[in-house]
Amino acid sequence: MIARTKALAALAADNVAAHALGYCAACAPLFFTLVLWVAGAAIAEGLRREGLQAAERGPDILLSARALGRHVPIDSELALRLRALDGVERVERRVLGTAQAGPTQLLVAGVESTRLHTAIELEAGSMPKSAGECIIGAELARELGLKAGSRLALEAALTRVYTVSGVLRATDALAGAKALIVEVEEAQALFADARVSELCVWTRPGYSAAVAAASLRALPTGVAVTRDETRAAVSAAANLRSGALSALLAPVLALATACFCALSWFANARRGTEIALYKLAGFTGGDLLILSMIENTFVALALGSSAFLCAWIWVRLFGAPLLAPYLIPDLGLFPEQVIPSAFAPLPLGLALALAFTTTIAGSILATWRLSLARPLKAFA
Amino acid sequence: MWCGRRAALLVGGVLGAALACALVLWFEARRVAPAHAWPQLSVGLGIGSAAGVEHGFFAFDARLESWPESAFEPLPGAAIGASAGGAFTLAPLAR
Numbered sequence: 426m427i428a429r430t431k432a433l434a435a436l437a438a439d440n441v442a443a444h445a446l447g448y449c450a451a452c453a454p455l456f457f458t459l460v461l462w463v464a465g466a467a468i469a470e471g472l473r474r475e476g477l478q479a480a481e482r483g484p485d486i487l488l489s490a491r492a493l494g495r496h497v498p499i500d501s502e503l504a505l506r507l508r509a510l511d512g513v514e515r516v517e518r519r520v521l522g523t524a525q526a527g528p529t530q531l532l533v534a535g536v537e538s539t540r541l542h543t544a545i546e547l548e549a550g551s552m553p554k555s556a557g558e559c560i561i562g563a564e565l566a567r568e569l570g571l572k573a574g575s576r577l578a579l580e581a582a583l584t585r586v587y588t589v590s591g592v593l594r595a596t597d598a599l600a601g602a603k604a605l606i607v608e609v610e611e612a613q614a615l616f617a618d619a620r621v622s623e624l625c626v627w628t629r630p631g632y633s634a635a636v637a638a639a640s641l642r643a644l645p646t647g648v649a650v651t652r653d654e655t656r657a658a659v660s661a662a663a664n665l666r667s668g669a670l671s672a673l674l675a676p677v678l679a680l681a682t683a684c685f686c687a688l689s690w691f692a693n694a695r696r697g698t699e700i701a702l703y704k705l706a707g708f709t710g711g712d713l714l715i716l717s718m719i720e721n722t723f724v725a726l727a728l729g730s731s732a733f734l735c736a737w738i739w740v741r742l743f744g745a746p747l748l749a750p751y752l753i754p755d756l757g758l759f760p761e762q763v764i765p766s767a768f769a770p771l772p773l774g775l776a777l778a779l780a781f782t783t784t785i786a787g788s789i790l791a792t793w794r795l796s797l798a799r800p801l802k803a804f805a
Numbered sequence: 806m807w808c809g810r811r812a813a814l815l816v817g818g819v820l821g822a823a824l825a826c827a828l829v830l831w832f833e834a835r836r837v838a839p840a841h842a843w844p845q846l847s848v849g850l851g852i853g854s855a856a857g858v859e860h861g862f863f864a865f866d867a868r869l870e871s872w873p874e875s876a877f878e879p880l881p882g883a884a885i886g887a888s889a890g891g892a893f894t895l896a897p898l899a900r
Contacts, residue, residue, distance in 0.1 A: 438816050730825070734826060
């Protein structure tokens with residue numbers, strides 16, 4: 426039995442190798458669909474991991490305010506009051522807003538000065554040393570052609586000129602890729618508003634963030650989000666993103682399967698002659714089905730693994746050009762920012778399974794029907 | 806045993822691709838995510854901000870938010886930190 430299977434495997438390998446070009450043509454649509462799907466799944470997983478990492482190291486509670494069903498700025502003085510309370514270890518203010526730099530709209534993030542002046546590793550330049558200095562994300566630097574030492578005029582409520590003191594690394598958090606970061610007070614001055622977007626609250630050990638959040642929600646218009654809720658939201662967003670991509674690619678995959686079946690049909694006459702010869706040589710119907718299955722296994726292994734490798738090269742080595750802006754709003758077609766991604770065994774397994782089911786579905790019925798036909802009919 | 810050189814090439818190619826996939830997975834499993842200057846910054850920029858949580862998206866969501874100035878009502882200061890009878894107290898946190 427083993428010897429027979431080995432002989433069939435050898436024959437199957439020879440068959441596939443002999444018609445390699447035909448298989449390549451039939452599998453091409455499926456290959457491109459699988460590359461897209463594996464790359465998209467890897468980016469969605471990378472975004473999930475980066476989001477969860479941020480949630481893990483972020484505050485216990487994010488406090489913001491709401492009016493008329495929308496988020497509104499919160500009183501900056503609230504931070505001082507919260508800091509004085511038992512159970513609160515640290516409160517940081519944040520300002521998030523948009524400003525114009527010429528025709529480009531960019532994100533301005535105001536963070537606490539202690540955080541901004543903490544030395545971190547930058548792509549170029551150094552941390553801001555005065556109020557008129559800022560650091561910017563790698564993608565923003567590329568878009569606006571800025572580098573450390575460049576000057577930049579920002580228009581919001583006021584027009585202010587900043588000197589770029591440093592540029593974040595391209596491998597840094599994606600969320601800061603197109604941001605300009607200044608001190609909270611500087612952002613407040615830029616927007617001519619003494620309020621902040623949100624407060625980040627860290628609770629002391631022994632105090633429950635969930636209970637604190639429940640208390641904070643009792644504030645009028647108070648919106649408190651705990652770390653667990655952040656984690657759940659990040660996961661939900663990642664699922665939504667990968668689900669949307671899969672839903673988009675499902676009809677494409679169906680089309681690729683139909684394409685494989687149609688292109689396989691063109692080889693039907695040749696296949697009929699081959700099968701007739703095998704039958705004359707003493708092959709049974711079962712042998713022919715096993716032969717077809719082994720051929721498809723070779724094709725599926727080559728197809729699935731090469732799609733996985735190409736997706737990896739596309740995302741990891743080239744930075745997912747053309748695909749990244751579909752999954753991450755605001756990125757260019759050829760982003761400078763390194764796109765977070767994670768290649769897990771599951772997408773590889775699914776790619777192999779999809780390749781196998783598609784190729785087997787496209788050929789097994791034809792093989793079975795041909796194996797039932799009289800051998801001489803094929804030579805008629 | 807193999808029928809020909811082409812078949813041997815095919816099997817070699819398939820095994821090579823499978824090996825390359827295994828190497829990629831091994832590399833990925835051992836890969837350490839690049840350290841971010843401020844992991845918390847991502848939260849502030851929308852990953853976990855109230856806006857980001859609400860939209861279910863994670864980057865650049867803050868840009869989509871507009872703050873209607875006329876809708877803003879200042880938070881009542883009296884409610885903050887009032888441990889007795891106020892709307893806000895952390896007293897229930899004490900264990």
